[in-house]
Amino acid sequence: MTATTSSLIEVRGLHKAFGDQEVLKGIDFTAEEGTATALLGPSGSGKTTVLRSLNVLETPDAGAVRIADASIDFDHLPDDKSARRREIKALRARSGMVFQSHNLFPHMTVLQNLVEGPVLVQGRAADEAEVDARRLLEQVGLAGRESAYPAQLSGGQQQRVGIARALALKPQVVLLDEPTSALDPELVGEVLSVIRDLAQQGWTLVIVTHEIRFAGDVADQVLFLDDGVVAERGGAEVLTDPQQERTKQFLRRVLEAR
Amino acid sequence: MHISHIVPWLVVPLLATASLLGLSGPAHAADGDPVVRVGTEGTYPPFTYVDPRSQQLTGFDVEVIKAVAKKAGWQLKFVQSPFDAIFPALDAHRIDVIANQITINPEREARYLFTQPYTYSHGVIVTSADNDDIKTLADLKGRTAGESETSNWAQVARDAGAKVKSVDQFAQAAALLVQGRVDAVVNDNIAVLDYLASTGSTKIKIRRDVEGEVSKQALAFRKSDKALRDQAEKALAELRADGTLRKISEKYFSADVTVPNSGKVKVKGSDTRNTAEVVRDSAWPMLRGVIVGTIPLTVISFLVGMVIALAAALARMSANPLLRLPSRFYISVIRGTPLLVQLFIVFYGLPEIGLKIPSYPAAIIALSLNVGGYAAEIIRASILSVPRGQYEAATTIGMDYAQSMRRIILPQAARIAVPPLSNTLLSLVKDTSLASVVLVPELLRKATDAASSSTEFLPVYAFAALYYWIICWLISLAQNRVEARLERFAV
Ligand SMILES: Nc1ncnc2c1ncn2[C@@H]1O[C@H](COP(=O)(O)OP(=O)(O)O)[C@@H](O)[C@H]1O
Ligand SMILES: [Mg+2]
Numbered sequence: 001m002t003a004t005t006s007s008l009i010e011v012r013g014l015h016k017a018f019g020d021q022e023v024l025k026g027i028d029f030t031a032e033e034g035t036a037t038a039l040l041g042p043s044g045s046g047k048t049t050v051l052r053s054l055n056v057l058e059t060p061d062a063g064a065v066r067i068a069d070a071s072i073d074f075d076h077l078p079d080d081k082s083a084r085r086r087e088i089k090a091l092r093a094r095s096g097m098v099f100q101s102h103n104l105f106p107h108m109t110v111l112q113n114l115v116e117g118p119v120l121v122q123g124r125a126a127d128e129a130e131v132d133a134r135r136l137l138e139q140v141g142l143a144g145r146e147s148a149y150p151a152q153l154s155g156g157q158q159q160r161v162g163i164a165r166a167l168a169l170k171p172q173v174v175l176l177d178e179p180t181s182a183l184d185p186e187l188v189g190e191v192l193s194v195i196r197d198l199a200q201q202g203w204t205l206v207i208v209t210h211e212i213r214f215a216g217d218v219a220d221q222v223l224f225l226d227d228g229v230v231a232e233r234g235g236a237e238v239l240t241d242p243q244q245e246r247t248k249q250f251l252r253r254v255l256e257a258r
Numbered sequence: 259m260h261i262s263h264i265v266p267w268l269v270v271p272l273l274a275t276a277s278l279l280g281l282s283g284p285a286h287a288a289d290g291d292p293v294v295r296v297g298t299e300g301t302y303p304p305f306t307y308v309d310p311r312s313q314q315l316t317g318f319d320v321e322v323i324k325a326v327a328k329k330a331g332w333q334l335k336f337v338q339s340p341f342d343a344i345f346p347a348l349d350a351h352r353i354d355v356i357a358n359q360i361t362i363n364p365e366r367e368a369r370y371l372f373t374q375p376y377t378y379s380h381g382v383i384v385t386s387a388d389n390d391d392i393k394t395l396a397d398l399k400g401r402t403a404g405e406s407e408t409s410n411w412a413q414v415a416r417d418a419g420a421k422v423k424s425v426d427q428f429a430q431a432a433a434l435l436v437q438g439r440v441d442a443v444v445n446d447n448i449a450v451l452d453y454l455a456s457t458g459s460t461k462i463k464i465r466r467d468v469e470g471e472v473s474k475q476a477l478a479f480r481k482s483d484k485a486l487r488d489q490a491e492k493a494l495a496e497l498r499a500d501g502t503l504r505k506i507s508e509k510y511f512s513a514d515v516t517v518p519n520s521g522k523v524k525v526k527g528s529d530t531r532n533t534a535e536v537v538r539d540s541a542w543p544m545l546r547g548v549i550v551g552t553i554p555l556t557v558i559s560f561l562v563g564m565v566i567a568l569a570a571a572l573a574r575m576s577a578n579p580l581l582r583l584p585s586r587f588y589i590s591v592i593r594g595t596p597l598l599v600q601l602f603i604v605f606y607g608l609p610e611i612g613l614k615i616p617s618y619p620a621a622i623i624a625l626s627l628n629v630g631g632y633a634a635e636i637i638r639a640s641i642l643s644v645p646r647g648q649y650e651a652a653t654t655i656g657m658d659y660a661q662s663m664r665r666i667i668l669p670q671a672a673r674i675a676v677p678p679l680s681n682t683l684l685s686l687v688k689d690t691s692l693a694s695v696v697l698v699p700e701l702l703r704k705a706t707d708a709a710s711s712s713t714e715f716l717p718v719y720a721f722a723a724l725y726y727w728i729i730c731w732l733i734s735l736a737q738n739r740v741e742a743r744l745e746r747f748a749v
Contacts, residue, residue, distance in 0.1 A: 057650055093656055103651035107669045117655035120665060149746075169655060 008033040008204050009054070009173060010071075014063035016049055023049050024060065025228035031221060033172075036205040038215040040239075041225030042250055047208040050225070051175050054206065055095050056088045067094035068172050096166030098176040102158045104150040110137065110161050111146040114168045122169065129168070136164040140194050156187030160194055167198075174198065176207045212239055212254055224250070293333045294486065296323050297353035300338040301427040301710035303528035304452045304510050305359045308707045310529050310539045317528070318510045322376055323357035323477065325502050329493035338707075339697050340426045341406040343606075345370075347697075348480060350609035352617075355490070356478040359446060361410040370478045371487040373494055376503060377475040378518045381414060381468035382447045386435060387461055392442050395469055401441035404431035411444045414468060428453065429710040436461045444468060448511060448523055455527030457713050472518060529711045537717050540708035544701055548725050551700025555690040556729075559622050560683055563629025570634035571641065572663075585634070592631025598692055600624045605696040621693035629686055636678045640671035673744040680737040684730050691726075701725055 007030035014027040023046045031037045039047045052058040054065055056072065064073045070090040078084050105113050114133035118124045137143055140160040150158055159179055166174050179195065180188040192214050199205055199218040209215055215222060216239045224232040224247045232244040242248045298306040298319060306317040315336050327334045337353050347353045348370070359379075362372050385392045392398060399419030405412035407424040415422055423440050425431045432453050434440045442465075443450075450464055477494075479487040497503045503516040512524040531539065573585035592600070605620040615623065644667050652662035694703035705722035709715050 055654055057653065089656065089658075092654065095654075097651075097654040099647060099651065101647055103645075103647035105648065105651070105666055107673070116665065117657075120661060121656035165655070 007031060008068055009037075009206070010064075010066040011050075011054070012064045014050065014053055014065070014074075015061045016046075016053065016058060017061060023228055024053070024063075027063070027225075027228075027230060029221075029223055029230065029233065031173075031204065031206065033204055034202045035220035036199045036207060036218045037221045037223060038219035039206065039208045039223050039225060040210070040212075040215065040250070041231075045225040046228045047225055048177055051097075051177050051206060051208055054173070054175055055092045055097060057097075065091065067091060070094050093169075094171060095173040095175050096169050096171035098159070098162050098166050098174065098179050100178040100182050102150075102162040102182075104158055104161055104165070106150050109147050109149055110142065110153070113150070113161060113165050117165070117169045133164070133168055136167050137161075139197070140164045141190070154187060155183045156190045159183065159187075159191045163191075163194055163198070167203075173204045173206060176205065176209075178208050178210065181210060210254060212251065215239060226250070291331055291333045292486075293335055294327065294355060295335045295337050295353040297337050297339050297344045297347050297356045298323075298358045299341050299344070299427060300336075300707060301429065302341070302358065302449060303456065303711055304448065304525060306357070307528055307711045308543075310531060310536070310708070310711050313543055318377075318506060319357040319359060321506045321509075322497075322503070323355070325497050325506065326477070326490050326493040329496055330489040332489075337697060338699070338703075340695070342408045342424075342426070343695065343697070345408060346606050348478065350606060351480075351614060352609075352697075354479070354483060354486060359449075359475045360478045361473045361475050363410055363413070366478065369481070371481055371484060372476040372478055373487060373491045375474035375476045375516075376494060377448075377515050378472050378520060379446050379448055379475065379515060380472045381411060381444050382450055383465045383468060384432075384435060384443045384445065384450055384462055385441065385465050386438060387463045389441065392465055394466065395444075398442055398444075403442045403444055404434040404440040405444065406431075410473065411446070415442075415444045426706070427710050429713050432457075432459075432462065432713065433715060446473075448515065448525060451523060451525040452528055453713070455525045456529045457527075458530075529713075531712060533714055533717050536708065536712040536714045537721060540705070540712075540718055540721065543708060544704045544722055544725060547699060547701040547704035548729070551693070551698055551703070552687065552690050552725075552729065555618075555621060555625060555693055555698065555700060556683070556687050559625035559629055559690075560686055562622065562626035563633055563686075564679075566626060566630030567633035567637050570630060571637040574634065574638055575641065589631050589634050592628055593635075597624070597628050597689055598695065600628055601692055601696055617693075617697040621690075621696050621698045624696075625686065625689060625693070628689070629682060633679060633682050636675050636682065637671065640675035641667055643674050644670045673741075676737065676741055676744060680733065683733055687729050687733065688726060 009031040011027060011029050014024045016024040027050055029037070039050060041047055049058055053060045054067065060074045062075050064071060064075070070093070072087050072091050078087065105116065108116065111130065111133055114136060115126065115129040118129040118132070119126050134143070134146065137146060140163055142157060142160055142164070145153065145157065150161065153161065163179070176195065180191050183191065192211065195205070195207070196218055207215070216236045219236050222234060222236060222238040223230050224238065224244070226246045232238055232242060232247045238247065239251065242251055298315070300306055300308050300315050304317055305319045306315070308314070309316045315338070324334065337347065339347050341358065344356050344358060348356055359377060360366070362375065383392065383395065383398070392401065395418045398415060401420050402423050403415035403420040404423045404425050405415055406426070407422065412422050420442070423434065425434065428445060428449050431440070431443045431445070435443050436459065447464070447467070453459070477490055498516065504514045507514045507516050510525070513520045513522060515523065570585045570588060573581040574589065576582050601621065601624040604615060604624040605617065608615060648666055648670065649662055652666040657665065690700055691702035693700050694706065701722055705718050709718040712718065
């Protein structure tokens with residue numbers, strides 16, 4: 001890892017198989033600080049697995065991941081279990097994750113969902129974490145809903161809380177896995193606009209999405225995945241002027257489906 | 259899952275268990291007199307019974323052993339036990355002497371040490387009043403007799419060719435006879451006379467004496483306790499010489515049964531109360547059984563059981579086979595064997611390999627292990643029913659295994675687990691009644707005492723049922739409140 005030491009994210013040679021099924025067959029990419037990277041590709045192409053490799057929810061079979069100063073070389077994992085755990089913990093601390101199905105903690109209020117990580121894991125003072133949490137809720141347009149339980153919110157509101165929860169840990173990177181695909185169409189807009197704001201504020205984002213137009217708007221980098229490899233990459237122009245046949249086909253299918 | 263997270267969960271119940279193991283009975287009182295534990299039924303009037311008015315253990319045998327203790331300089335500790343558990347209790351060193359009209363016979367003499375007899379009596383055959391078919395012992399052939407399984411009377415009935423229906427105490431045998439469920443009862447003439455005098459029953463009557471010589475009853479000791487037996491022997495001789503034995507006997511029987519050919523025995527009846535009095539008198543002792551037995555047994559066993567269950571559930575889900583397999587085995591054994599058998603193993607079985615656990619801790623250990631096995635599967639299923647995404651979300655905000663369990667998974671699992679765990683708790687309340695077989699003075703034991711001295715089975719057991727039902731009803735109320743609290747976040 002020499003030429004790109006300035007990149008915030010660096011992914012090299014990721015391989016992952018589930019049983020006999022090879023899902024990732026060597027994924028490489030880098031992302032600069034303050035940019036948004038969009039991961040596109042047909043269902044089952046490995047997008048989620050790439051994202052989950054970045055915070056080791058999946059453990060790749062080979063390759064390396066670095067975010068800022070935390071890195072794991074999956075080819076040379078430390079033998080010592082606790083050393084391995086320390087590495088994973090350090091890498092995880094660099095990113096926050098927004099799930100397709102939000103995965104909010106249903107037994108905690110909105111505010112508790114946000115302060116749980118900062119207080120319990122990062123050891124921050126509760127009142128200070130609360131002030132931050134309220135500001136974040138305001139930012140995602142949910143001021144006043146602090147004491148609601150997740151089940152009392154709409155899908156779009158839930159996903160915005162999910163985003164705020166990821167931000168509450170002040171990560172260097174926010175990972176979003178199809179943040180709008182579980183939502184009713186009329187709720188998609190409010191969530192996308194929150195993510196647009198994040199990009200404008202300079203958060204480093206990695207987003208798996210099928211929203212082509214949205215990706216074209218916010219993405220500084222587009223990675224098109226197919227069958228476990230990056231089939232095409234480039235700036236947002238990849239979406240309007242794809243070079244690879246597989247990319248063209250995919251985009252045609254997605255746009256027709258709209 | 260990591261072993262280090264499991265260990266504290268496992269250590270706590272083990273330590274609790276170990277500290278309970280240390281609680282065996284003291285061998286000597288503070289002032290140096292030996293403490294001698296006396297096994298007696300307490301349900302065999304007029305020899306050994308709980309006086310309905312004073313609630314004190316009393317009776318002919320009880321007074322005799324007390325007089326012996328006074329002469330021999332013993333301190334006594336009475337342990338009430340069903341007859342069939344008395345010899346096992348002596349073998350297991352839970353008691354040191356039996357004072358319970360133990361008839362001397364060759365089989366028992368081979369295993370135990372006896373004093374000289376302090377009662378001479380004879381067996382009688384009892385049948386229902388309208389049954390004229392049974393006139394002699396020989397007529398018992400092919401009939402059924404109600405007897406304590408391990409008593410000499412059971413042996414007499416069996417030798418005569420009768421089928422023996424096993425009962426816990428004489429009052430049950432009498433009830434079976436009155437209800438026509440057995441054809442006859444063979445028992446001591448004095449016990450039968452007491453029953454007739456107490457109940458005024460005309461439904462059963464004594465057919466005739468059992469043929470053969472009189473039977474002799476004495477105190478029984480372990481073979482290894484010769485010194486103790488000799489002290490008792492000496493004391494009995496003195497009591498006989500100074501007339502004390504005769505005085506005790508005349509108080510109960512208006513005759514001296516401590517010598518052969520006592521003459522005509524008259525028994526006042528140890529209990530002549532009517533039903534209302536019986537219910538009134540037994541209400542408080544049974545409530546005491548609830549307070550000192552049923553409730554603490556339930557609460558402690560449930561709490562300890564929950565800790566065991568959580569540890570077993572987490573171990574069962576572990577990737578490590580050294581945790582997973584023992585846990586599976588434990589759960590399988592607990593769920594695959596009757597609680598009564600588990601109780602017997604802990605209380606009567608373990609002493610044979612040197613683990614002597616007093617009755618109360620033994621009951622708690624058996625009940626806790628039992629609850630733990632059932633609740634482990636409930637907790638495991640509840641944890642598994644929490645969506646995987648919850649665990650992942652906790653992981654991505656940096657929680658480790660223990661934190662995500664404590665803060666995220668278990669609170670959600672609790673909501674799912676409360677209704678089935680409440681069922682487990684309700685079952686436990688009722689299962690504590692089995693602790694009576696390991697001699698814990700809980701509600702059922704108290705009810706049985708009251709029923710046997712009064713022979714008023716219906717009102718006494720109905721009253722006991724009422725107590726159980728009230729406890730369970732209160733638990734259901736508490737369950738509703740807990741559920742409402744846990745439901746507040748689910749809209
Ligand atoms: N935990 C898993 N076990 C087995 N197969 C999996 C697992 N996760 C993903 N896969 C498989 O890996 C392939 C890629 O999955 P994924 O990364 O979720 O694709 P995408 O997000 O691009 O739709 C799919 O065929 C999926 O079925
Ligand atoms: Mg996916």
